[in-house]
Amino acid sequence: MDLLQLKYFQKVAQLKHLTQAANELYITQPALSQTIARLEKDIGVPLFNRTGRQINLNEYGRVFLEKVEIALHALEEGKREIADMAGLERGTVSIDTTFLPHFSDVINSFRTFYPDVQFTISQTTTIEKKEQLLESGGIDFSISCKPINKNGISNIPIQTEEMLIAVPFKHPLANRKSVKLSEISNEDFIHFKKGHSFRDATDEICQKARFTMNVVCEADDANTIKELLKSNLGIAFWLESLLEKDIPFHYLHIEESENQRIYYLSWSEKRYLSLAAQNFQELLIQHYNNGDS
Template sequence: MDLLQLKYFQKVAELKHLTKAAEELHVTQPALSQTIAKLEKDLGVQLFNREKRQIRLNHYGEAFLKKVNVALNALEEGKREVKDLAGLQQGKVSLDTTFIPHFPEVINQFTKKYPNVNFDISQASSQKIKEDLLVNGKIDFCISCHPFDYKGFRNIPIQREDIVLVAPKTHRFANITTLELSEVSTEPFISFKKEQQFRETVEDLCLKAGFEPNIICETDDFQTINKLVASRLGVTLLPKSLVKKSKLTTVVNIKNPTAERVYYLSWRENRYLSLAAQKFRESLIEHYTQLSVGNEKH
């Protein structure tokens, strides 16, 4: 059993498809199949159930994958630690983030100070995918609107943002600044698709106000939502930072229920973090702390 076999096994388990795995690994499918077969021979059991073109882990494979993930993550962490001990100034920070106000500013400031640090940033569409990435050690940090309710994980709230109602300028709400959410119970809603995290937030807020939103149009793009509201198709709820200024729409604050979005920075406590990742975490928390203090003064 060697490291290459473990990496190949992990990739096949992830993609559940030999051809796709071979393409990502830049090897031929026969070579990949032979490597997996040799690994199974070394272990004395089959790790996959093969069904036509698909290949899925059996219970032996699922048990083995957990240990392989731990082993490969440990090796990756060891590599980063050795680089840090060697005094290398460069590094890599990996994170998955929900759209958060001012985040590009944090990245820009950090890269100016540490120009040799690289970022690997993803934006997973669901909380489940975010959790899998962090729990399995694929990323250093996660920024999301839900804290990770797992033992051994830290969650720090770094930013709060109001959720507002956006309506057409010709709407009956155009001349008011604040309302109770129950007042829009009969309105047609434009919303994100169910796969998007914010959709769940909208539905929860409406249920707290005593109604289910009448969603007549769904999209996965906030700019499209703003345009559809401007066209007088319906109203929407959005984080304030995603509202596009327009002469065709009006923004109304919500006083009941409390409508806000809390962003959390989460990480696994027992994961080795490179010096670059540690510095970035410090910079991120400091930036949003200062931003919060500045907002309170105003």
């Protein structure tokens, strides 16, 4: 059993297709099949169920994949630690966040000082998945609007922003600067689909205010919501950081106190953070502590 076999096994397990995996690995499909076959011979049991061109992990394969990913992440940590010992100011900082526009300025500033450091960005949809990635070493940091409450994971708040109400320019509330939630309980709302973190946050606000939004349109992205607002189909919750120079709608402040959104930086205390990751963490915290947001 060698490292190349493990990486090939991991890729096939991820893609569930030998030809696609071979293409991404830049080898031929027969060569990949032979490598997987040798690995299964070394292990002593088949690791996949094969149906036509599809190939899926069986129960042995699922158990083995967990250990392979732990081993590969540990080796990657070792490479980063050795590079740090050698004084190499390069490497990769991996972040999971759905709020990249908030932090792009910090990333650009960091790369001015460390141009050889690369960033990888992922966007998972659940706190559980973020937790798994942090614990496995799949990412260095998670940035989300909820802390990850688990032993071994640290969380610090790094940014707070105001949630607003967006209304079309022709709406009766368009001449107001602020509004109470009780005043808009009968309005039609345009919103992100359920499961989106901002939707979850506003659902909590509405629950505390004891009214249910009448959501008439759901969208996947902010640009679609803006277009629907311009069509006078309803009103929407919005974020202060998403306000642009030429705003295509009128916005109102929410008078209730529960209108703030907090972003948390989370990382695993049990995983090695490279010097690049540590420096980025320090810059990010300093950026928001100094009020540079």
